[in-house]
Structures are given as C-alpha cells and as structure tokens.
Amino acid sequence: MPGTLREQLHGLIDRAVPDDVPALAGDVTLWDALFALAGTTDPEQADLLALAFPRPANSERLAERVGPCFRTVQLVELLPEGRQPITDEAVRARRQSGHLIGLKTRDRRWVYPAWQFRTRPGRLVVRDDVHELWALLGADDDAWSRAAWMSGPRRDLDGRSPLAWLETYGLDERLRSAARDRRRRAAA
Numbered sequence: 329m330p331g332t333l334r335e336q337l338h339g340l341i342d343r344a345v346p347d348d349v350p351a352l353a354g355d356v357t358l359w360d361a362l363f364a365l366a367g368t369t370d371p372e373q374a375d376l377l378a379l380a381f382p383r384p385a386n387s388e389r390l391a392e393r394v395g396p397c398f399r400t401v402q403l404v405e406l407l408p409e410g411r412q413p414i415t416d417e418a419v420r421a422r423r424q425s426g427h428l429i430g431l432k433t434r435d436r437r438w439v440y441p442a443w444q445f446r447t448r449p450g451r452l453v454v455r456d457d458v459h460e461l462w463a464l465l466g467a468d469d470d471a472w473s474r475a476a477w478m479s480g481p482r483r484d485l486d487g488r489s490p491l492a493w494l495e496t497y498g499l500d501e502r503l504r505s506a507a508r509d510r511r512r513r514a515a516a
Contacts, residue, residue, distance in 0.1 A: 390472060390476055393476045393479055393480050394431070394441055394472070394475045394476055394479055395441060395442060395443060395479055396441075396442045397431065397439035397440055397441050397442060398439065398440045398442060398445075398452075399437065399438075399439055399440075400416055400419050400420075400437075400438055400440075403419050403428075403440060403452070404416060404419060406450075406451050406452045407419070407422075407451070407452055407454075408451050419438075420438075423438065423440075426459070426463070427454065427459070428440055428444070428454065429441055429444045429458075429459070429462055429471070429475070430471070431471050431472055431475055432471070441475055441478075441479075443455075443458065443478070443479060443491050444458045444459065444462075457494055457498065457499055458478075458491070458494065460499055461478070461490060461494060461499055461503065461507060462474065462478070464504060464507035464508065464511065465477070465478075465507055465510060465511055465514070466511045466514065466515065468511065468514040468515040469514040473514070474514075477490065477510055478490050478491055479491055482506060484502075484505075484506045484509070485502070485503065485506055490503060490506060490507070493506075
C-alpha cells in the first residue's frame, strides 16, 4: 500500500474514476476527484479539502487549453500492439522514443493529450501528422508549453490553433513556419 496520504488518495481516485474518463492536467483531476469522492456540500468540509489540496489557477487554465488527456492505464487498453493491448512498459517506451506525447503532471503521473490520436472502434491510433508538427517544436522548453501552443489560437494562423490548422490544411509551409518561429523563441 502506498505510504503517503497523497499516494493513498491517488490510489483511491484511480479505483473510483472509470478508465474511460480522460484526465485533465496537473492537480485539477486530483482536486475535482477529491470533491466528487467526498460528495460533500458541507462548506466546512469543502474548505478543509481546499486547504489540503489547493486548486492551482494556472494548472486549470493550462488544462483547459491543452484539453482532455488519457492516462497510462487507458492507453494500455486502447493502444493495441497487433491485436493485443500494450503494457505499461510499452507506453513508457513509446513516450521515451517520441512516439507518444506525454505530459508529466505535478503529482508525477503521465497524461497523453487526446488530440494526438484518432479514434477507431474500441481503440486509438496515433496521428503521425501531429507528431511531425510536435517534432518541429523541438524540446527547448517544457512539454506543457508546447502542448498549450499546439491547442491555442494563433494570430499567425488566422486565429486558429495549430491543431485546427493541421486538420484543415495539413502540415503546410505556413504551419511549419509558425512552428519554427515558436521553436526559435523558446530557444532564446
């Protein structure tokens, strides 16, 4: 059994939250799940939970911008290797090799933005075009910043997000240029 109260709470949340529910970034999932599990409308209890697990405003905005994410346990079920589900180790290996975009949360768990996948009946398929765009961004800053750039509106893309542009026009020269500009600014 995990040692710290936080680890025990995460274990409880992992058992209570269905695997097909996408996770959000950072402590937002933990915070929301704690309140949902507590099922409390008692303001005193809610205040105690909020003191113990403050909801970080920046994480909430970042989670909204990046969008829904899958947890590792979900990918084990939804990303097949041939006709078989993959293992935790295979998910980790794909993340480390750059074949999955993984974002580490404040509580040291990995989540995977849903926009990097296409859905097929009962499974997910990795989008090569998204990974090609991601690679253009380099790794000069944190993955959360790059993920926020991917899903946020851009003036240089007529107010569309790079992901929306990619969906409509593909990885054209205008999108490549925007990605190179972002990479240069991040490296500076």
